Amino acid sequence: MNKNKNLKKIIIVGGGAGGxxxxxxxxxxxxxxxxxxxxxxxNNYIHxxxxxxxxxxxxxxxxxxxYISYISxxxxxxxxxxxxxxxxxxxxRKIIILDDIFDENGKQVLCKREINYDILVISVGSKSxxxxxxxxxxxxxxxxxxxxxxxxxxxxxNLFLKISIKPDENKKxxxxIVGGGAxxxxxxxxxxxxxxxxxxxxxxxxxxxLIEITLIEMGxxxxxxxxxxxxxxxxxxxxxxxxxxxxxxxxxKCDANGLFTNNGSYIESDIMVWAAGIxxxxxxxxxxxxxxxxNQFIVKKTLQTTLDEKIFxxxxxxxxxxxxxxxxxxxxxxxxxxxxxxxxxxxFLIKNKKLNDYVYKDYGSLISLSKFKTVGxxxxxxxxxSIFIEGIIAxxxxxxxxxxHQISVNGCLKTSLMILSTGIENIISPKLKLH
Numbered sequence: 001m002n003k004n005k006n007l008k009k010i011i012i013v014g015g016g017a018g019g020x021x022x023x024x025x026x027x028x029x030x031x032x033x034x035x036x037x038x039x040x041x042x043n044n045y046i047h048x049x050x051x052x053x054x055x056x057x058x059x060x061x062x063x064x065x066x067y068i069s070y071i072s073x074x075x076x077x078x079x080x081x082x083x084x085x086x087x088x089x090x091x092x093r094k095i096i097i098l099d100d101i102f103d104e105n106g107k108q109v110l111c112k113r114e115i116n117y118d119i120l121v122i123s124v125g126s127k128s129x130x131x132x133x134x135x136x137x138x139x140x141x142x143x144x145x146x147x148x149x150x151x152x153x154x155x156x157x158n159l160f161l162k163i164s165i166k167p168d169e170n171k172k173x174x175x176x177i178v179g180g181g182a183x184x185x186x187x188x189x190x191x192x193x194x195x196x197x198x199x200x201x202x203x204x205x206x207x208x209x210l211i212e213i214t215l216i217e218m219g220x221x222x223x224x225x226x227x228x229x230x231x232x233x234x235x236x237x238x239x240x241x242x243x244x245x246x247x248x249x250x251x252x253k254c255d256a257n258g259l260f261t262n263n264g265s266y267i268e269s270d271i272m273v274w275a276a277g278i279x280x281x282x283x284x285x286x287x288x289x290x291x292x293x294x295n296q297f298i299v300k301k302t303l304q305t306t307l308d309e310k311i312f313x314x315x316x317x318x319x320x321x322x323x324x325x326x327x328x329x330x331x332x333x334x335x336x337x338x339x340x341x342x343x344x345x346x347x348f349l350i351k352n353k354k355l356n357d358y359v360y361k362d363y364g365s366l367i368s369l370s371k372f373k374t375v376g377x378x379x380x381x382x383x384x385x386s387i388f389i390e391g392i393i394a395x396x397x398x399x400x401x402x403x404x405h406q407i408s409v410n411g412c413l414k415t416s417l418m419i420l421s422t423g424i425e426n427i428i429s430p431k432l433k434l435h
Contacts, residue, residue, distance in 0.1 A: 008036045008118040008350060011096060013086050015042040015070055016050060018315040018335030019123030021408045024077050025343045031078030036350070038079035039115065041086060041098065045070055048146050049402055050125070051332050054183055057149040058156070058190035059433035060197075060370065065425055067146075068409065084113065089120070089287050091308055096120065119310050119346055122297060123339075124284070126316035126330055128179075129277035129294060135254035140274040143183065153433065155271050160195065163210055164203035172212045176259055176269040178251055179276030180217030181225070182367060185234060187273065188215050188243045189369035197432040213243050214267060216259070218250045218276070225329065226365050229388060230375055237373045251276075278330050280317040292319045301357040303342050312345070314338035320358065328360045332401070336408065337361065366398045374398050 010030070012023045023040045030036035046067040048056070055061035074081040084098030094117055101110040127144040130136040141152045156175070163173055175191060177184045191213050199206050215222065215238065222238075222245060223231040238245060246267075253260040258268040279294035290298045290306045297313035298306050299320055305311045315335040320328040328334050337360060345355040364386055366376030374394040377386035389397065406415040 010036050010119045011039045011117040012121045012123060013041045014123035014125060015040055015047050016123055016125045016315060017332045017405060018339040020047050021336060022339040022343055023079050024409045027077040027079035039082055040079055041082045041084055042070060043085040049405060053143050053149045054187040054190055057143050057152045058194045059153055060190050060193060062433050063146055091288055121312045121342060122317060123315050124317045126278040126280050128274050129279035130274055133251060136274055139254050139256050140272045142274055159270055160198055160206055164205040167205040167210055172210055173270045174212045174214055175271045176214045176267055177273045177275055178216045180215055180222030184215055184275040185222055186368055188213050189372055192241045193370040194432060208242055215243055215245050216249055217247045220247055227377055233375050234367055237369055241372055302345055302355040303338055303358050312342050314342055333363055334360060366394060368398045
């Protein structure tokens with residue numbers, strides 16, 4: 001009993017891609033050997049692969065077979081799960097503060113709680129940055145979590161149902177997506193796929209000519225962070241399947257019926273999606289830790305926060321400056337690499353050994369345009385020039401990114417069984433979520 005009370009307590013706040021991988025590794029090492037008490041704190045009960053939220057939003061994937069239960073995963077991997085949203089950190093007392101929890105009727109389920117820690121890892125991710133543009137928060141849809149994805153899907157489904165039952169040949173319905181990054185680009189293609197699939201399932205009035213999907217980008221081209229060759233190919237493919245692309249256009253205001261642009265035009269829209277830019281939660285800047293202008297924690301080379309060596313930050317909520325003068329991009333591969341680095345550094349910290357510096361390796365980027373095309377660059381800085389891939393090779397590589405994530409948290413055997421289960425479900429279930 002006394003031995004357990006003296007165990008070091010390591011808390012990971014946030015069960016995203018990096019946080020879940022890290023807590024799984026720590027649990028199966030320190031937790032299993034009873035060398036430390038490992039705790040995951042998250043405001044949700046389940047984990048979903050965030051890069052695929054647009055697929056859940058469009059209905060091309062069902063979250064029911066693609067989630068991980070934190071409670072179940074904790075039991076299998078020697079850590080504890082604590083439901084709650086962190087609203088404070090007291091660095092002097094080494095505690096985190098969790099907010100009240102209420103049910104859907106507003107009745108309190110749990111009051112505020114305090115949990116002490118010896119080592120803390122913050123992995124709370126990011127959300128869309130609407131840059132305080134008037135009307136965006138109130139009128140646009142965001143796809144930062146599964147609840148927002150479900151809300152969008154319901155709106156999309158109802159709009160398509162309405163068009164199918166009462167088509168208006170004289171008026172086009174419009175879904176506008178602001179942001180020509182990976183999320184906006186992939187969502188636009190998935191929406192075209194949804195229209196085609198729903199037509200096959202009896203939505204006979206759902207004619208592609210009655211719906212316009214508009215992708216709006218402030219820069220000169222979509223996918224501006226990727227090689228121009230990829231951007232040009234994706235641009236051409238999107239236009240081929242019917243996506244309207246508007247570049248060099250910024251949104252300055254939004255109302256319930258559309259978007260006002262900086263060039264004086266008004267884009268009338270039935271549904272608006274905001275997928276431009278990211279920021280971490282505003283709460284981060286209220287903590288006694290150093291943050292940047294988008295609320296990311298500034299970290300040292302070891303991924304420790306600059307003001308407290310017992311607190312690490314990983315993933316989208318961290319700000320790491322590379323030797324090139326650029327910052328580590330908000331990608332899943334960066335979160336995985338950070339998780340591996342912090343895992344070792346926690347072990348070293350406990351043993352009073354020198355910590356490793358984090359080294360970011362860009363293995364390339366992949367863009368999936370639903371069933372239409374997949375393109376990307378492979379092994380970005382392992383060779384002098386990135387290797388362009390497309391077609392079946394790119395599609396397999398895109399799927400493998402998810403499978404590698406599954407293996408990192410579930411192991412090879414369980415992931416193999418999950419792949420088999422998914423294959424069976426794809427045979428017996430509709431190709432689109434129909435509710």
